[in-house]
Amino acid sequence: MRIKTIVLSSIMSLFLSGCMDIEPTVLNEINIATAVSYDYIDKDHFTSTAVIPYYMPDKKVNNVTFTATASLSKDVRQKMNQQTDKPIYSGKIEVILYSKELAKHDLTRMTDTLIRDPSVGNTVYLAIVDGKAEDVLIKQLGNVDKGTYLSNAIEHNIQSGILPKTNLHLFSYAQNAEGMDPFLPIIKPKNGNPLITGVALFNQGEFVYQTKEHENVIFKMLVEQSSNKEGFSAKLGEKLFASVYNIASKVSYNIPEPMTNSPIIINLNIEAVLREFTGDKVDKKEIRKIEKKMENVLKKRAEKLIVKLQKLDVDPLGVGEQVRTRTRSWDKKEWEKLYPNIPFQVNVKLNILESGAVE
Amino acid sequence: MINKNEQISPFLVFFLVLKVQIGVGVLGFQRLIIKSAGNDAWIAVIAAGLLFSIVIWCMFTLLNSQKQDLMGIHTQLFGKVLGGFLNMIWITYWLLMGIAVYRAYVEVVQAWMFPQINVMTFSIVFALLIYYTVSGGFQVLTGICFLGVIIPSYLILTIFFPLEYTEFRNLLPVWNHSYKEIALATRDMSLSYMGFSTLLMFYPLIKHQKKANKWAQLANILSILSYLLLTIVSIGFYSENQISRYVWATLSFWSIVEVPFIERFEYIGIATWVIFILPNICLFIWAATKGTSVLFKVEPNRISILFLVILIVMSLALKDRETVNTFQDYMSYVGFILYTVYIPILLCLSYIMSKIRKKTHEN
Numbered sequence: 004m005r006i007k008t009i010v011l012s013s014i015m016s017l018f019l020s021g022c023m024d025i026e027p028t029v030l031n032e033i034n035i036a037t038a039v040s041y042d043y044i045d046k047d048h049f050t051s052t053a054v055i056p057y058y059m060p061d062k063k064v065n066n067v068t069f070t071a072t073a074s075l076s077k078d079v080r081q082k083m084n085q086q087t088d089k090p091i092y093s094g095k096i097e098v099i100l101y102s103k104e105l106a107k108h109d110l111t112r113m114t115d116t117l118i119r120d121p122s123v124g125n126t127v128y129l130a131i132v133d134g135k136a137e138d139v140l141i142k143q144l145g146n147v148d149k150g151t152y153l154s155n156a157i158e159h160n161i162q163s164g165i166l167p168k169t170n171l172h173l174f175s176y177a178q179n180a181e182g183m184d185p186f187l188p189i190i191k192p193k194n195g196n197p198l199i200t201g202v203a204l205f206n207q208g209e210f211v212y213q214t215k216e217h218e219n220v221i222f223k224m225l226v227e228q229s230s231n232k233e234g235f236s237a238k239l240g241e242k243l244f245a246s247v248y249n250i251a252s253k254v255s256y257n258i259p260e261p262m263t264n265s266p267i268i269i270n271l272n273i274e275a276v277l278r279e280f281t282g283d284k285v286d287k288k289e290i291r292k293i294e295k296k297m298e299n300v301l302k303k304r305a306e307k308l309i310v311k312l313q314k315l316d317v318d319p320l321g322v323g324e325q326v327r328t329r330t331r332s333w334d335k336k337e338w339e340k341l342y343p344n345i346p347f348q349v350n351v352k353l354n355i356l357e358s359g360a361v362e
Numbered sequence: 363m364i365n366k367n368e369q370i371s372p373f374l375v376f377f378l379v380l381k382v383q384i385g386v387g388v389l390g391f392q393r394l395i396i397k398s399a400g401n402d403a404w405i406a407v408i409a410a411g412l413l414f415s416i417v418i419w420c421m422f423t424l425l426n427s428q429k430q431d432l433m434g435i436h437t438q439l440f441g442k443v444l445g446g447f448l449n450m451i452w453i454t455y456w457l458l459m460g461i462a463v464y465r466a467y468v469e470v471v472q473a474w475m476f477p478q479i480n481v482m483t484f485s486i487v488f489a490l491l492i493y494y495t496v497s498g499g500f501q502v503l504t505g506i507c508f509l510g511v512i513i514p515s516y517l518i519l520t521i522f523f524p525l526e527y528t529e530f531r532n533l534l535p536v537w538n539h540s541y542k543e544i545a546l547a548t549r550d551m552s553l554s555y556m557g558f559s560t561l562l563m564f565y566p567l568i569k570h571q572k573k574a575n576k577w578a579q580l581a582n583i584l585s586i587l588s589y590l591l592l593t594i595v596s597i598g599f600y601s602e603n604q605i606s607r608y609v610w611a612t613l614s615f616w617s618i619v620e621v622p623f624i625e626r627f628e629y630i631g632i633a634t635w636v637i638f639i640l641p642n643i644c645l646f647i648w649a650a651t652k653g654t655s656v657l658f659k660v661e662p663n664r665i666s667i668l669f670l671v672i673l674i675v676m677s678l679a680l681k682d683r684e685t686v687n688t689f690q691d692y693m694s695y696v697g698f699i700l701y702t703v704y705i706p707i708l709l710c711l712s713y714i715m716s717k718i719r720k721k722t723h724e725n
């Protein structure tokens with residue numbers, strides 16, 4: 004009797020699991036999009052381009068793009084599906100690009116669908132394209148699919164280049180945080196090659212500013228505890244240049260009186276290795292001199308950048324969060340009034356650990 | 363009398379309690395408590411945990427003094443009619459709890475993996491599994507609970523992945539919310555700790571009953587610690603407005619997990635979660651079945667089939683997120699009253715009654 008029940012129920016489960024209406028998604032019966040771009044047309048419409056890699060028998064990867072225009076991003080997918088041989092799936096999207104024009108008109112409505120859709124991962128990279136977003140996707144680069152190429156490009160620039168940590172989760176974190184504004188990497192298509200030029204700053208969901216080249220390194224150092232293989236250089240005097248690399252920096256805040264007009268002190272501790280120096284011999288004394296001079300240059304750059312951010316009324320550094328976590332019953336509105344006028348003081352401490360293989 | 367062979371060692375109570383305390387609620391309890399207590403939500407987690415530690419103590423004091431299960435206590439204290447009515451309330455509560463847990467899981471599957479899944483066939487397959495466990499007796503059930511703790515325990519390792527993006531400054535300033543807000547969060551948190559009321563039914567099946575309290579308390583402490591860990595990481599990982607948008611904050615942790623051989627970890631996590639919630643549902647159905655079969659003197663297997671049919675029908679009837687949510691809200695409200703008001707009152711009554719009986723005996 005008992006065995007009969009067990010056998011019966013296992014057979015039943017076996018057959019029943021067949022009728023669960025689970026949509027099969029066999030790998031070679033679907034199209035997997037790896038990168039998507041969005042371009043602005045008018046207030047309600049945008050063009051979207053998706054890249055789908057086709058793996059050829061001779062181990063080549065062909066990137067095929069499909070373009071469609073609509074007003075909602077899931078509608079776009081329907082329109083793309085009308086052009087493709089197999090249905091498009093978004094489970095493996097690695098990079099999503101928005102044109103600068105579109106970003107100026109609030110990205111919130113674009114990112115909402117990404118957060119809502121559980122098939123899109125939280126580690127997807129978002130990026131802004133300076134120009135037409137589509138252009139970045141169209142050219143075939145190397146023998147890899149475009150999405151992986153772009154995500155690798157962003158990833159190595161986060162690990163050792165000019166970009167601070169960024170992805171969909173961090174964007175949404177900053178967008179929702181009370182004392183913080185988001186930022187995204189910005190890419191410029193240069194003859195079809197993507198070139199990461201800096202960081203795009205947002206006020207909530209709206210693009211407001213694009214960092215200049217000389218601001219990138221200091222921006223990263225102010226945003227997070229960073230390590231940077233590339234370095235920065237500074238002019239120390241007439242025909243005297245120095246540059247350091249292998250930077251490990253640490254940023255900390257000192258806010259003696261939060262929520263008042265008293266200055267906020269930002270301490271920046273940097274350890275680096277001397278890479279290039281146009282002066283004479285480098286000895287201990289000389290290194291101290293270089294350190295002092297570079298500290299001054301960095302301090303000026305940092306303070307200038309912060310003043311610029313205050314003028315733009317954006318807070319990508321999360322100063323507001325620093326103040327919030329130091330204040331009881333924090334008032335967002337009051338802080339927003341305070342922020343543009345608070346004086347900042349940046350203390351830079353540069354420590355040159357080595358001067359390379361020569362003295 | 364209960365056969366000695368059917369009894370379980372007291373340390374297994376640890377798994378039985380731990381299992382029902384960490385159930386489907388783990389996937390998304392953060393949103394509720396952070397909504398009212400913000401960065402102080404972790405205080406509510408500890409407060410609710412300690413509250414339930416007291417409730418567990420109450421239960422054991424009650425059971426140790428009466429030496430029988432809840433059904434027996436009810437009939438002894440209130441007589442057949444009123445006691446039977448109270449028994450019905452608890453039986454309904456357990457049955458509905460089983461349905462609530464099951465439906466919550468189906469919702470996760472629908473939202474994250476297979477939106478078009480046929481709930482009917484899924485429920486029938488699942489019901490077969492429940493029937494197998496429940497009809498196998500309490501020892502099989504305990505075994506499933508044991509496995510339900512051991513097998514998915516590797517999931518705790520995934521907590522390391524979000525740490526990369528965690529800003530622990532968010533915990534500051536400590537105690538930034540009013541007592542009222544924290545009390546509200548404590549109440550919301552208590553839903554996650556509930557479920558061990560099945561203890562009231564399986565108490566006679568424990569071998570050395572006096573020793574079991576220690577294990578139940580230990581299990582409670584471990585669930586406090588797990589919830590605490592999850593809450594602290596969630597507070598750091600999400601900004602406050604952000605988490606209020608995530609229905610399943612723990613699942614969204616998993617979408618940050620990236621391992622070379624698995625692109626999306628949620629799917630594995632959700633699949634493992636079956637083993638996580640199966641013992642919970644089985645325990646609730648078992649308690650309801652046992653209660654009913656004692657009350658109406660019917661064969662338990664027939665009752666459990668009836669209950670499983672109700673489970674399938676109810677889970678089909680609860681269609682959209684809103685009805686599921688209201689249903690769960692009601693359940694947590696009723697549960698909160700049953701645990702924190704009803705049990706202590708019952709304890710007092712039983713104490714007074716035993717005093718009176720002693721006196722009349724002496725006279």
